[in-house]
Amino acid sequence: xxxxxxxxxxxxxxxxxxxxxxxxxxxxxxxxxxxxxxxxxxxxxxxxxxxxxxxxxxxxxxxxxxxxxxxxxxxxxxxxxxxxxxxxxxxxxxxxxxxxxxxxxxxxxxxxxxxxxxxxxxxxxxxxxxxxxxxxxxxxx
Amino acid sequence: xxxxxxxxxxxxxxxxxxxxxxxxxxxxxxxxxxxxxxxxxxxxxxxxxxxxxxxxxxxxxxxxxx
Numbered sequence: 001x002x003x004x005x006x007x008x009x010x011x012x013x014x015x016x017x018x019x020x021x022x023x024x025x026x027x028x029x030x031x032x033x034x035x036x037x038x039x040x041x042x043x044x045x046x047x048x049x050x051x052x053x054x055x056x057x058x059x060x061x062x063x064x065x066x067x068x069x070x071x072x073x074x075x076x077x078x079x080x081x082x083x084x085x086x087x088x089x090x091x092x093x094x095x096x097x098x099x100x101x102x103x104x105x106x107x108x109x110x111x112x113x114x115x116x117x118x119x120x121x122x123x124x125x126x127x128x129x130x131x132x133x134x135x136x137x138x139x140x141x
Numbered sequence: 142x143x144x145x146x147x148x149x150x151x152x153x154x155x156x157x158x159x160x161x162x163x164x165x166x167x168x169x170x171x172x173x174x175x176x177x178x179x180x181x182x183x184x185x186x187x188x189x190x191x192x193x194x195x196x197x198x199x200x201x202x203x204x205x206x207x
Contacts, residue, residue, distance in 0.1 A: 070167075071161075071166065073166040073185075075166065076170070137169060
């Protein structure tokens with residue numbers, strides 16, 4: 001679920017594509033655009049492609065992030081926490097750089113990506129640590 | 142912290158995998174401890190000492206950095 005959602009999400013972002021059959025009436029707590037009237041607590045019609053993909057990516061990465069390893073022990077748990085801390089630092093460093101160097105509407109896309117990168121960076125880093133430990137085992141009798 | 146898990150393992154003639162199964166952890170954990178990359182919790186140290194039928198102090202000891 002995570003991988004296809006990520007790919008689709010990225011494609012939808014790049015091509016600005018929306019599935020036409022997903023035009024639905026949704027309940028909006030707030031809905032506002034610049035230079036138009038805003039509404040609160042009302043039903044509006046909206047294409048929910050991006051909402052669905054965002055949900056899938058977040059739920060998918062949470063599933064992967066929270067699922068246990070085959071033998072989950074204290075060392076794995078420690079690597080997990082370490083990776084999460086590392087991902088937090090790394091993600092915010094990227095965000096700092098983006099704040100300094102990215103301007104205009106491109107900064108908006110940085111914000112969109114930043115919603116998902118924290119968990120994704122965590123997953124990549126955690127799997128990499130596990131992979132490296134596995135390599136260490138194979139070098140050993 | 143130093144440990145002589147590897148030596149104790151050789152004395153008992155068991156592999157990393159067998160030791161891991163005996164105390165219910167992953168093989169990665171045993172490997173990381175032997176490489177001094179991971180300091181086990183007290184519970185895990187006690188379990189390891191129990192498998193080797195030794196005191197914890199005989200398996201684990203402080204080193205100059207601690």
